[in-house]
Amino acid sequence: MSMPNKPASWIAGAKSVLLKDLRLELRNKSVLGTLLIFVLSTLFLVLFATAREDLGPRTKSGLLWIVILFTAALGLGRVFLSEEERGTAIFLRLHTRGGMVYLGKLCYSFLTLLCANVVSSGVFLLLLSVEVALPGLFILTICLGTLGLAGATTLLAAIISRTARGGPLLPVLLFPLLIPLLLSAVEATHLSFTGQSFTTDGWSAAIGSLVTMVSFSGVVIAASILLFDYVWEN
Numbered sequence: 174m175s176m177p178n179k180p181a182s183w184i185a186g187a188k189s190v191l192l193k194d195l196r197l198e199l200r201n202k203s204v205l206g207t208l209l210i211f212v213l214s215t216l217f218l219v220l221f222a223t224a225r226e227d228l229g230p231r232t233k234s235g236l237l238w239i240v241i242l243f244t245a246a247l248g249l250g251r252v253f254l255s256e257e258e259r260g261t262a263i264f265l266r267l268h269t270r271g272g273m274v275y276l277g278k279l280c281y282s283f284l285t286l287l288c289a290n291v292v293s294s295g296v297f298l299l300l301l302s303v304e305v306a307l308p309g310l311f312i313l314t315i316c317l318g319t320l321g322l323a324g325a326t327t328l329l330a331a332i333i334s335r336t337a338r339g340g341p342l343l344p345v346l347l348f349p350l351l352i353p354l355l356l357s358a359v360e361a362t363h364l365s366f367t368g369q370s371f372t373t374d375g376w377s378a379a380i381g382s383l384v385t386m387v388s389f390s391g392v393v394i395a396a397s398i399l400l401f402d403y404v405w406e407n
Contacts, residue, residue: 186269190277194252195284208248208289215240216293220300228301234362237297238355241318244289246347249282249326253334271405272398275327279394282323290319306368307375314365314379317386318358324390325350328397331404354389357382 219236228236265274294315298305305311329346361382364375 186273187276187280190265190269190274191280194277194281205248205285205288208244208285209292211247212240212244212289212293213296215243216296216300219297223301230303230366231359231363233297233301233303234359234366236301237294237362238318238359240293240297241290241322242348242351242355244293245286245322245326248289249286249323249330252278252282252327252330266406271402274405275331275397275401278331279323279327279397282327283320286323287316287319290315303366305365307365310361310375310379311365313383314358314361314386317383317390318354321354321358321386321390321393322351324393324397325354328393328401328404331401350393354386357385357389361386 219240223236294311297303326347329350333346361379364379364382368375369378
């Protein structure tokens, strides 16, 4: 294979994996349906628990990201377990490279989690009567946080799929890894709610958090691409 064709072949391989997963999801609606049920149940529980409380913007942003975090841990943990159970993992190993599988699964995880996060964020803002002073900052934070979650979860899901009891391992491995991302996401979300910090406007104050989220996503995805061949083949 010539060097100019390598990027095209990787994109084609990743696209094939993505389309396969999307077709299965549209047919079965297993992952997204489970995520939406979990999200709505959790949000109504949060509403019931905080109905009489006057929560601050930082507390509300923390609650939102707790819901998003557990949604990712619940829904994306079976991204590779389902391949092992159906026996299609062997087919993927024979006909595609590990990097293509990772990129395809990453795109699938990102799109699935983004759909769930859009619903959860909208319902959360509605139920808790949250006013967003900077909608652009809020949307950007949700997208960057979703990308970081998808990047980390996809690699860990591949690792635990090779273990006998992998399901419960994902939250244990995931939570410590995501601390920098979650702290930055909560801070940026808080600034999008208030519109300003003590000394400056919200966009300027959120630059550090946004840079941290971009850096986290970039490092995690780059490291995952480099490590995934070993994880996938062994």
